[in-house]
Structure formats: structure tokens, C-alpha cells
């Protein structure tokens with residue numbers, strides 16, 4: 001028997017970042033929106049121990065050892081519930097790797113839900129969310145999807161209402177950016193300055209609830225964007241190209257380097273996609289809309 005789980009990517013429509021904490025993490029006001037780009041994680045009992053395989057355009061960049069978040073999820077769940085982690089985990093990867101769209105986190109949440117279903121652990125939602133938080137700050141959101149405000153290091157979630165569909169274009173960059181390196185650059189750029197407590201924008205939350213793309217476009221912010229641009233200056237050209245092609249808003253997705261363009265409708269998405277593809281400023285371009293559901297069992 002196998003279990004397959006589909007898990008979405010995310011874009012951060014607000015990412016307010018506080019000062020570095022003593023543990024090295026940063027407090028956030030992190031407004032997540034799940035979007036319809038998916039990884040699929042399939043787990044099957046295995047006679048030769050824990051094994052990982054991966055297919056997809058970025059598969060070569062995905063670690064196939066126990067550092068893979070999907071493997072770590074299986075091991076943590078097996079340890080807590082006294083099961084054997086002898087499973088074959090296959091990842092069909094469509095979310096860009098090291099792109100700031102929570103691809104690894106998606107696989108962690110997907111493997112957790114798939115193993116939980118396979119092993120019939122009866123773990124509660126809270127217990128699963130707890131394991132997700134142990135795996136990484138973005139992993140709980142990958143499990144729940146939709147839209148949510150993440151506080152603490154982003155792992156404490158409050159679901160948010162969405163009153164419509166938001167259309168996006170994503171431009172994948174020619175190389176990745178390391179999330180810790182972008183946070184370190186944020187700290188370097190903030191040196192000698194007061195960093196305010198991160199606060200969620202009520203105007204932005206209301207725009208999500210109303211499905212109002214114009215107000216959302218006027219209120220999206222990403223405090224990591226200057227740091228991502230400092231490490232990857234070419235991204236400024238990609239952002240400008242999308243804006244000129246009619247995007248309502250252009251921003252770096254999370255820690256980058258994927259850039260995200262909020263557009264009014266699928267026609268505008270196609271025009272922005274064409275302009276970005278023709279510009280030569282990115283590796284590939286995708287369209288997707290949100291909110292998308294969180295990790296979902298699609299086959300067993």
C-alpha cells in the first residue's frame with residue numbers, strides 16, 4: 001500500500017522581520033498565502049530501509065539522504081509513535097528548490113501526513129503541527145495551507161479568511177539563495193539601527209478577506225527584500241520587468257530569489273509571464289493562484 005499527498009508552495013504577502021533573537025531566529029509577522037504549485041510525496045513500505053527518490057526539473061539539487069526534510073519528518077513521526085521508518089519516499093517536485101517558496105517545507109509536511117496516514121498513528125492535528133514546527137518555521141503552514149498569519153519564528157499560525165482568488169506569476173531565478181544567508185544579510189543591513197517589533201498589517205488582512213487585489217497590492221511588503229536584492233542584485237531587473245508588464249505588485253517571495261507578481265486576472269498573468277520569459281532575466285516563469293489547500297491525501 002502507498003499513500004500520496006499533494007502539498008502547495010507559498011508566497012509571503014507580508015513578511016515583517018524583527019531583530020535577531022538570542023537563539024538566532026527572528027520574530028516575524030508572516031502572512032502566508034498557499035498557491036497552486038505543488039509537490040507530491042508518495043510513501044510506500046520498503047524492505048531496504050528509508051530511501052528517498054525525487055523527480056522533476058530541480059531534482060538534482062534535492063538531497064537524497066537523511067537531511068531531506070521528508071526523511072526527517074518520517075524519522076520524527078516513527079520515533080514518537082514507535083513505528084519503523086522503513087519507507088520509500090518519492091517526491092515529484094514542481095516547487096522550485098531554494099526559491100523562497102517553502103519547497104522543502106512542503107515535502108516535510110507531505111511526508112509527515114503520508115506516513116501518519118500509512119501508519120494510522122491517530123496523532124491529533126496539534127501533535128502533527130508540533131512535529132512540523134520542529135522540522136522548520138514554514139512547515140506548519142505547508143500542512144494547513146490557505147492563508148494564515150505566522151508569529152513567533154513563523155510557526156505559530158492563526159488562519160486568515162480569503163474572499164476571492166488571487167492570481168500570481170512567479171519568476172524562478174538562475175540560482176538559489178540560502179535562507180540563513182538572507183537573514184544574516186538582513187542583520188548586517190540593520191546594524192546600528194533600531195528594528196521595530198514585527199506587526200501584521202490589518203489593512204492587508206482585510207484585503208485578503210475581501211478578495212481585493214488592488215488593496216493587497218498596495219499593502220504587500222517583504223522586509224527580507226533589501227537583503228535578497230543585496231545578495232542577488234539582478235533581481236531588481238526582474239521586478240522592474242514584471243511591473244512594466246502590468247503587475248499590480250512585484251516582490252521577492254520570502255527569502256527569495258523567486259520573484260512574485262500579483263496580477264488582476266489570468267489574461268494579465270499571461271501578459272506578465274510573456275514579458276518575463278522574453279526578458280532573459282529569469283530561468284523560468286509560472287502562473288498560479290491562491291489560496292490553495294494545504295497538504296491533502298490524494299491517493300492510497
Ligand SMILES: C[C@](O)(CO)[C@H](O)COP(=O)(O)OP(=O)(O)OC[C@H]1O[C@@H](n2ccc(N)nc2=O)[C@H](O)[C@@H]1O
Nearest residue numbers: 024025026028136137138139153154179180183254255
Ligand atoms: C523566509 C521564510 O521562508 C518566510 O516564510 C521563513 O522565515 C524561513 O522558514 P524555513 O525555511 O522553514 O526556516 P527554518 O528551517 O526554520 O530556519 C532556517 C534558518 O533561517 C533563519 N530564520 C528562519 C526563520 C526565522 N523566523 N528566523 C530566522 O532567522 C535562521 O537562520 C534559521 O537557521
Ligand SMILES: Nc1ncnc2c1ncn2[C@@H]1O[C@H](COP(=O)(O)OP(=O)(O)OP(=O)(O)O)[C@@H](O)[C@H]1O
Nearest residue numbers: 068069097098099100101102103104105107138179
Ligand atoms: N525535500 C527537500 N526539497 C528541497 N530541498 C530540500 C529538501 N530537504 C532539504 N532540502 C535542503 O533545503 C535547502 C532549501 O531548499 P528549499 O527548497 O526548502 O528552500 P526554500 O523554498 O527557499 O525554503 P523556504 O521558503 O522555506 O525558506 C535546499 O538547498 C536543500 O539543501
